[in-house]
Amino acid sequence: GENVEQHPSTLSVQEGDSAVIKCTYSDSASNYFPWYKQELGKGPQLIIDIRSNVGEKKDQRIAVTLNKTAKHFSLHITETQPEDSAVYFCSGGGADGLTFGKGTHLIIQP
């Protein structure tokens, strides 16, 4: 089955700086890679996704990149704001389901 590794487990950045979270996956058949944001006391919420036929996708301050050859994908958040503080999960898979990383706790320092 699929195995998704996520790093780092905790990331602290100054407000206004950029944050990058990295993931790797093992199953070359995986073709869908969504990212989820979980705020305190809430369920995870889909914030952006990328499919294997695309190398990069942007949505305002958030971007995801995918390197199929290396089986790496990353989440980039620019101009970080206090409301970006949360736990972020990467995931990978496709029609048969998703496998989640263990999460990154992003802390935005004022």
Next chain:
Amino acid sequence: NAGVTQTPKFQVLKTGQSMTLQCAQDMNHNSMYWYRQDPGMGLRLIYYSASEGTTDKGEVPNGYNVSRLNKREFSLRLESAAPSQTSVYFCASRAGQGGHYGYTFGSGTRLTVV
């Protein structure tokens, strides 16, 4: 609002008691999932139902049972609760067809077993 609804939001049980966590979705999704979330462990899959009428074990099924009552509802039952089952439980659903593979999560049930 369309989405996944979980009840109850909070529950305290004594060791050995039983209870059922309820989950319902109104998006006509085919697949439904139960996860537990513990500090440092991420989301661990307990059981899932790929379609109405089917259920399968996930990573941590011991001590749990599930029922896919119909397309909308997927319940999780603890027959004899143990302190190790203290956790936050999330239900999720997804269409699973036509490239719509993203999950929609409920807001969670925080369960404490004393």
